[in-house]
Amino acid sequence: GNSVTQMEGPVTLSEEAFLTINCTYTATGYPSLFWYVQYPGEGLQLLLKATKADDKGSNKGFEATYRKETTSFHLEKGSVQVSDSAVYFCALTNKAAGNKLTFGGGTRVLVKP
Amino acid sequence: GAVVSQHPSWVICKSGTSVKIECRSLDFQATTMFWYRQFPKQSLMLMATSNEGSKATYEQGVEKDKFLINHASLTLSTLTVTSAHPEDSSFYICSALNAGATYNEQFFGPGTRLTVL
Numbered sequence: 001g002n003s004v005t006q007m008e009g010p011v012t013l014s015e016e017a018f019l020t021i022n023c024t025y026t027a028t029g030y031p032s033l034f035w036y037v038q039y040p041g042e043g044l045q046l047l048l049k050a051t052k053a054d055d056k057g058s059n060k061g062f063e064a065t066y067r068k069e070t071t072s073f074h075l076e077k078g079s080v081q082v083s084d085s086a087v088y089f090c091a092l093t094n095k096a097a098g099n100k101l102t103f104g105g106g107t108r109v110l111v112k113p
Numbered sequence: 114g115a116v117v118s119q120h121p122s123w124v125i126c127k128s129g130t131s132v133k134i135e136c137r138s139l140d141f142q143a144t145t146m147f148w149y150r151q152f153p154k155q156s157l158m159l160m161a162t163s164n165e166g167s168k169a170t171y172e173q174g175v176e177k178d179k180f181l182i183n184h185a186s187l188t189l190s191t192l193t194v195t196s197a198h199p200e201d202s203s204f205y206i207c208s209a210l211n212a213g214a215t216y217n218e219q220f221f222g223p224g225t226r227l228t229v230l
Contacts (some may be wrong), residue, residue: 036221043119043206044157044221089156093219099145099210101219103156 002027002097006090006104013080013111021075021107023064023090031094033057033066033073034101038087047075047088080111116140117209119222126197127230133193134225136207142187143209147219148180151204163190197229 006023013019025031032051036044048057053068062077073090090104116139126132136146144165149157161171161182169182179201181193190209194201204226208219 041224041226043223044208046218046220049218098162099219100147100159100162101208105156106154108154 002031002092002094002102004090004092004102004104006088006107008105009087009108011107011109013109015082015111015113016079017111019075019077019080019084019109021088021090021109023073023075023104025071025073025090025092027071027092027094027102028096029094030068031092033064034091034093035062035064035073035075036089036091036103038089038106040086044089080109082111082113085109085111115211115218115220117207117220117222119205119207119225121225122223123226123228125228125230128198129196131193131195132197132227133191134205134207134227136190136192136209136222138188138209138211138220141209141211141213141220143190144187144212145210146184146190147208147210148182148190148192149206149208151206151224153204157206160192194227197227199229202227202229 003026034049035047037047048059050057050066056065064075087106091101118137120135146163148160161169163169163184165184184190206224208221
């Protein structure tokens with residue numbers, strides 16, 4: 001079956017630091033890959049996505065590249081802000097899963113001023 | 114566009130009572146909606162897949178008689194927690210599949226926090 005592994009948090013950073021959250025996956029075929037963000041007390045918001053190999057998803061300064069050869073989809077941001085403090089989830093879906101999302105465990109990020 | 118709402122956003126109830134949570138797609142039709150449960154500081158656990166006009170498909174280990182799901186229209190799915198107990202306290206999140214999009218993307222509601230006393 002499908003699975004997603006992402007680095008455990010919490011990750012604590014200073015403002016303007018570089019952020020990387022590793023995500024690797026196991027799936028058949030060519031899954032679609034996603035990063036979601038969850039702010040305290042809220043639901044999930046789609047941050048970015050990539051639907052085929054070598055695609056780069058980007059949004060709000062965050063980027064992630066779909067690497068088929070390493071089955072990875074690492075999230076990066078060059079200069080974080082306090083407002084980026086949240087929990088980040090890597091996820092995937094494919095036809096075999098019938099559009100069900102498989103989530104990683106989530107990574108809590110805390111950015112200090 | 115592609116907004117999903119949930120109601121209520123939070124609810125406190127007594128043990129033994131039933132609670133209904135609504136999930137609505139506001140500006141698109143959703144033939145499929147998903148219900149998730151999230152425990153504190155944990156990831157989302159898929160409970161069931163709700164298809165308009167048919168019975169929900171429950172994940173292994175989820176009691177269908179405990180968590181009743183109804184998807185009566187293309188914009189509304191409801192989750193009823195029957196005879197709630199304190200262990201049912203959790204954050205419940207729904208998502209709706211926008212099948213009309215370029216690819217099948219799930220849009221998430223803001224969640225409902227249930228506390229059972």
